[in-house]
Amino acid sequence: MRIAILIFDGLTALDAIGPYEVLSRLPEAEVTFVGAAVGSIRTDTGALGLQVDATIEEVPSPEVFLVPGGKGNRPLLADERVLDWVRSAHETSAWTTSVCTGSLVLGAAGVLEGKRATSHWAYRDRLAEFGATPVAERVAQDGKIMTAAGVAAGIDMALTLAARIAGDEIAKAIQLGIEYDPDPPFDTGSPEKAGPGLVDLIHQAEDRG
Amino acid sequence: MRIAILIFDGLTALDAIGPYEVLSRLPEAEVTFVGAAVGSIRTDTGALGLQVDATIEEVPSPEVFLVPGGKGNRPLLADERVLDWVRSAHETSAWTTSVCTGSLVLGAAGVLEGKRATSHWAYRDRLAEFGATPVAERVAQDGKIMTAAGVAAGIDMALTLAARIAGDEIAKAIQLGIEYDPDPPFDTGSPEKAGPGLVDLIHQAEDRG
Numbered sequence: 001m002r003i004a005i006l007i008f009d010g011l012t013a014l015d016a017i018g019p020y021e022v023l024s025r026l027p028e029a030e031v032t033f034v035g036a037a038v039g040s041i042r043t044d045t046g047a048l049g050l051q052v053d054a055t056i057e058e059v060p061s062p063e064v065f066l067v068p069g070g071k072g073n074r075p076l077l078a079d080e081r082v083l084d085w086v087r088s089a090h091e092t093s094a095w096t097t098s099v100c101t102g103s104l105v106l107g108a109a110g111v112l113e114g115k116r117a118t119s120h121w122a123y124r125d126r127l128a129e130f131g132a133t134p135v136a137e138r139v140a141q142d143g144k145i146m147t148a149a150g151v152a153a154g155i156d157m158a159l160t161l162a163a164r165i166a167g168d169e170i171a172k173a174i175q176l177g178i179e180y181d182p183d184p185p186f187d188t189g190s191p192e193k194a195g196p197g198l199v200d201l202i203h204q205a206e207d208r209g
Numbered sequence: 210m211r212i213a214i215l216i217f218d219g220l221t222a223l224d225a226i227g228p229y230e231v232l233s234r235l236p237e238a239e240v241t242f243v244g245a246a247v248g249s250i251r252t253d254t255g256a257l258g259l260q261v262d263a264t265i266e267e268v269p270s271p272e273v274f275l276v277p278g279g280k281g282n283r284p285l286l287a288d289e290r291v292l293d294w295v296r297s298a299h300e301t302s303a304w305t306t307s308v309c310t311g312s313l314v315l316g317a318a319g320v321l322e323g324k325r326a327t328s329h330w331a332y333r334d335r336l337a338e339f340g341a342t343p344v345a346e347r348v349a350q351d352g353k354i355m356t357a358a359g360v361a362a363g364i365d366m367a368l369t370l371a372a373r374i375a376g377d378e379i380a381k382a383i384q385l386g387i388e389y390d391p392d393p394p395f396d397t398g399s400p401e402k403a404g405p406g407l408v409d410l411i412h413q414a415e416d417r418g
Contacts, residue, residue: 012230013226013229013230014226014227014229014230014387017222017223017226017227017257018223018226018227020222020223020256020257021221021222021223021360024254024256025254030256031254031256031257032256033256033257033258040249040260045233045234045240047229047233047239047240047241047242047262048226048229048233048240048242048259048260049242049259049260049262050257050258050259050260051249051257051258051259051260053256053258100388120388121388138390138392139392139394149388149390150386150387150388151230151386151387151388151389152364152387152388152389152390152391153388153390155361155391155393156391156392156393156394159393159394159395160394163394163395168395169407171394171395172395172397172403172407173397173403173407173410173411173414175393175395175397175398175403176397176398176399176400176403176407176408176411177359177360177411177414178223178359178360178361179309179329179330179358179359179360179361179362179398179399180360180361180391180393180398181347181358181361181362181398181399181402182361182364182365182389182391182393182398183347183348183365184364184365184368184384184389184391185348185365185368185369185372185380186368186372186377186380186381186384188381188382188384188385189384189385189388189389189390189391190385190388190390191385193390194381194382194384194385198378198381198382198385199385201382202382202385202386205382205386
């Protein structure tokens with residue numbers, strides 16, 4: 001099963017790597033990191049280079065494709081080459097997926113029109129610009145479109161997707177294999193739990209970013 | 210603050226990228242991915258290339274360093290060049306850390322002698338070979354050594370470490386920024402929760418790997 005993960009300069013690494021770690025463990029999975037050009041791209045912090053192994057045109061019809069987020073994806077909202085690929089891949093995909101602000105790219109391509117979708121909490125409302133209905137869910141499914149909330153939510157989405165694709169037992173085994181038994185030291189992972197002070201801090205950081 | 214993350218052929222990507230995503234958001238963080246040679250390495254699935262930006266000798270005294278796991282780290286247990294770097298970096302580090310079987314490398318370097326440490330559940334007992342006391346904790350701290358359980362546990366460790374380094378408020382804000390409000394679709398992230406059937410499945414997969 002061909003799984004394409006789009007990467008680009010300025011992506012948030014965990015958006016892509018969380019789901020990769022889950023989906024690459026599916027039986028028969030063949031994950032390919034695709035992008036504008038074969039070679040190295042840098043993540044949003046500048047501190048990490050990831051390898052693009054194939055151009056998007058070289059993987060036109062993946063069964064699953066994933067668009068991650070990160071401030072580097074804003075130029076993609078007007079990049080007709082990428083948006084054409086998304087539209088075309090979506091025609092034949094079994095699953096069209098995104099993590100974090102990756103859903104803005106799906107939206108700009110037009111594939112979220114009339115669909116329920118989610119995104120990073122700080123950007124979720126923007127989905128309405130593309131005719132989508134923003135929902136405050138960690139993993140939102142509408143037909144074959146599955147969108148995840150911010151960054152770390154991609155792991156939850158990928159396990160949900162793994163279960164849809166290969167059944168619950170395989171997904172449960174993958175969860176055990178990656179020892180995903182989360183125990184965060186704080187309970188501040190959502191704006192509701194974190195409170196307005198921390199929320200303002202993140203809004204300021206995002207505006208600077 | 211210089212943070213070095215060791216990467217090598219055959220690493221498990223999420224072991225490194227989970228903590229990277231947290232630690233790179235610390236104020237003044239300067240994360241460098243180090244390895245045997247500058248250039249590209251491939252992860253354990255073969256499906257992803259990551260960039261080594263500096264040799265280990267070029268970053269001899271990071272304030273924080275992290276050794277990830279993955280079947281590709283077994284050769285490192287007898288790689289004197291890497292073990293020398295670990296020993297030397299540990300002498301001056303503020304924090305010496307590992308995720309998953311990365312703790313076996315710390316052990317082989319001798320820095321876990323007499324220390325409490327953890328690892329992926331399937332490998333944890335091996336820590337005793339290096340004079341460490343294996344503990345079934347998701348994040349184990351002994352002095353300045355912080356080790357995480359398997360793969361996804363690196364995110365919990367990194368948030369714990371972020372709080373030690375920069376205080377709770379910063380760590381809480383990072384957790385909100387990456388929307389780490391975990392909600393896995395199953396509750397099979399530990400051997401106790403998953404039960405013997407799934408545990409056997411993973412042991413078999415690890416033996417093949």
